[in-house]
Structure formats: structure tokens, C-alpha cells
Amino acid sequence: MRRYLLSPYLILLGPPIFWAVNAVVSRAFISDALPPLALSFWRWASAFLLLLPFTYRDLIRHAGEIRRQWRYLTALALLSISTYNSFFYLALETTPAINAVLVAASMPILIVLIAWAWGGGRPRGLELIGVVLSFVGLLLVVGRGDLAIFLGLRLHVGDLYVLIANLTWAIYSVWLRHRPVKLPPLTFLAVLCGIGFPFILPFYVWEMAEGRFVDPSWVNFLVILFTAIFPAILAVVAWNRGVAQVGPAVAGQFSYLTPVFATVLAVSFLGEILRWYHIAGMALIFAGIALATTRMIGRPQPSDSAGKSGRT
Template sequence: MGSHARFHLLLALTIVFWAGNALVGRATVGQVPPIALSFWRWAIALLIILPFTARDMIRVAPLIRARWQVVTVMAVASVTAYNTLLYLALQTTTAINATLVATSMPVMLLILSRVWLKTPIRLAQGLGIALSLAGVLFIIGRGDPARLMGLGLAAGDLLMLAAVLSWTIYSAMLRRYPLDVPGQTLLAVLIAIGTVFILPLYLWEIASGVTMEVTWTAATAILYTAVFPSLLAYTFWNKGVAALGAAVAGQYTYLMPLFTAVLAVALLGESFHWFHGLGGVMIFGGLWLATRQKK
């Protein structure tokens, strides 16, 4: 497998893990409070990764201190903000609306990459984006354009839009401010800082009377989100962005509705319809067009 193909595979696996994260967040509404899920997800992830990275974290501490502003913004934008906002959004919005809002991420990434990183947008890339977006909208609208026209932005949609913006900023910063720190070590640093910023929000949630009952469902949800969407997905995403760029990586978010539908069929017993298949073909076609290497 070529180097570029390997990084594309890592990005695809990232989206699979994140699709599972969205399903867990939606399935545990009313059972696991959103900020509690965010906090314990990252706290457990930190406990898992710390034994493997603690020594290297001490070694790179001077560099982290020298770039503390950049590192802190990256930690807050990714670990603290994105997932907390995602879980909060899933409390009050439908999966259709949340997915629709999430499709703005590639557009945000392209614009931010163009303005901030001076990354040009090729014609083929623009056409691929349009085709992938059409496929996403086709899936979300269940093959009926009129269905999309009836969607309105609720509080959860606005929270999801804020989550997408925070992740866009993080992805662009990975490229704009590269740090000479091993990937796993950087991830551990971001988790440690980001979890500290989640803690006051978690304490506020508890003070508001929203507490989590310790059950097998809660424990399973936290363990899954700590390992797959956290440790593995972040590692894969960081490698993909570093190798292929934020704009290319952003195209993979178009796969989220398709992968979410596949996982929903397997885990929740939902039906797979014709518009999922046709929309998936459009998404993959757009991805190929937008990410293929120019000779």
C-alpha cells in the first residue's frame, strides 16, 4: 500500500470511529449526561495513554511551555469544545439536522486553508466537493429535496455548528503550527490540557442536579468513546492531516452519514434504503475526484 493510500485509509477509519461516537452519544441520551460523557471519555483515555507517553511528555515539556498558547488553543478546540458541543447538540437535535450541519466542515476547512494557509483550491477539488455534498444531502433528505427544505435550525444545530467550527480551527492549526513532538505524546498533552478545561463544566453539570448513574450502559459508552473515537481516531486524524492537509482530510467528513447509516443498520436494526446506496456512490465519487493526486 502506497504512503498516500495508507493515510487515506487512516482517515476513513477515523470517520468510522466518529460515526460510532455519534451513535453512542445519541443512544445514551437520558442515560449519560453529555458533559459527564465528555469528561470521563477523556479522563479514561488519559489514564490509558499516560503510561506510554509520560516520559516523553517530560522531555518535550520545554517546547510545550514555549508554545503554550498554540497548544492550549488546539487542546480546547479539539478535546474540550468539539466533543462536549457534539454531545450537547445530540440532546436537542435530530441526527438528520446534526449531520447536515456537520457537512459544513469541509467548506470551512477549505476556506480557512485558503485564507490562513494560502492553500489553492483546484477546479477538480471544487467539483468533487460539490458532488460529495450533493450525496450527503441526498442521504439526509432520504432522496426527497422537499424534506431538506423543511429542516430548521434548533439550539442543537447551532451547537453542532460551533462544534464544527472548533474542529476546523484545530485541523488548520495542525498544519499551520507544526510541533516537533511525537504524535502520541502530542495527543496525550492535548488530552491532559483539554480535560482540565472540561472539569469546570462537568462540576457545573453536577451542581445543576444532572448526575450520571453508574450502569453497564454508561461504562460501555465511556470505554468505547475513550478508546476508539479518542485515542485511535485522533492519532489517525493527526497523521492524515499532517500528510495530506486539512482540506483533503475534511473531505472525509462527507462519509459520516453513510458510515452512520451502516452502523445503525448493524447495531440498531435500522433499514438501509436505496438513497443511502446512491448517495454513498456520489460521496465516494466526489472524494476520489477531490483527493486524487495531480500528475
């Protein structure tokens, strides 16, 4: 039972669930009362403070290794902590949800291409078919069964923000697999948070200089706390572990599940009706993931440094 609970494929279901809830919650609450860069800064600052009591001993113990690998860790922190979520939250404020989801669908494709360019091996036929199937399934869900709806879409500056966010996360995911740093999962994330959130501060200050401040309400406090615990700490730890075990290209396929889980949440809690295109789109997405992961099932787990001793 423990083996199945720790299966990388089961673990990789966690991030899209948390990201789906994050997209819904953030879209609902990002406003003049909770500006995007403020949310990004306080999300990761809070995540760092929450992790610190559990990781400070390891941080002290591994201080020498952290200093030796500071360039690598800083690069990962800039890609994931500082850049990805900041641009994602900016996008949620400046582009329609349908545009954001469509551009976000580029992430698995970017991961496959970057992994290939990085020497990760040419993607196989089943993997490419899986990517295409999942993408078509995503179009069905987002377009509500009417693909003609995409002909009327207009580009927004937020679409560029999503693309930048996806590119940084794709590079992070590929680079993560080959990391030389040997740290426990929570300690590794604490290091990234501690390095990454101060880089958001200048842009947060610029946002305040524009007259946009956080309303110190209980609602905003709970939103920040939620984003720090679930889409930040739990989702990133699960993603890191999944990438370490099955590789960035296979893990990237699971990001297609984000709109699927968002649909399930909408049907369950918002009273929306489950339509045929939801079911068909979900079936195609799951079929695509199954094809893309077929060659990995049954193989021994990789023994690179990212996957040893349960590290992520």
C-alpha cells in the same frame, strides 16, 4: 503492502468510522443518566489516563519543548478537546439527528475556506466540484431520497452547537498542519488531553449544580471507555496523521463518510433496508472524495514539521 496500509487515504477512513459509531452510541446513551458534559469530561480524562502509561517518558523528555509551546498547545487543546466534543454532545441532546448531520456537513466547507484564508492556496476546480458532489450525496442519504424533506426543517439551539463544534474543529485541523511542536503522535495527543479536559471541569460542575449526575452503572462505564479509546484516541491520532500528510482541505472531505458508515452500521446491525438513495448518495460522496484527492495522489508527502518522522 506496508506502504498501502500506511496510505493517508486509508488512514483517513478510520476517523469517520469511529465518529459514526460514536454518534450512534452517544445519541442512544446521552440522557439524565449520562449528561453530555459529563460524557465529554470523562471521555477525555479517561483518554489521558489511558495514554499516560505509554507516554509519560516522552512527556518528561520533551517537557522543555512543551513549556516553550504551551500557548500553541493550549489553543489546540481548547479547540479540539475542550470545545468540539462538548458542543457536539450538547447538540446530540438538543437537536434531531437529521439537523445535526446536515449542519455537520459544513465542516469540509469550513476547512476549505479557513485553509484558503490562512494562505493554504485557492481551492481548485476539481476540489470544489468534489465538495459539491459529496454534499449532494450527503443530502440524498440524510433525506432518504426526498430532498423536499429539508423544507420542513426547523432550527434548534443544537444546530448552533454543531456549527460551533465544526468551526473549532476546522480551525484545529488547519492550524495542526503548521504546528511547530515535534512530538510523537500519542505524546502529542496526551498533551492535548492533559491540557484540554480540565477546561471542561467548570462546565461539568455547572451541569451537576443543575442536578444532572452520572449514574455509576457498568453501561455508562463501558460507553465512556469506548468513547475514550475509539473516537478519541484512535480517531484523533489517525486524523492528525492524515492532515499532516494530505492537508486539512483533503482530509476534511473524508468527514462526509460519517453518515455513510452510520448507514452501513444501521443496515448491518439494526436490520434497516439498503435503499437506492443510500447507494446513490454513497457513490456521489466517494466520487467527490476521489475528485478532491486526485491532485494529491502520486505526489510526494509534504515535508513540513507535522509530517516528519511519522509525527501527527
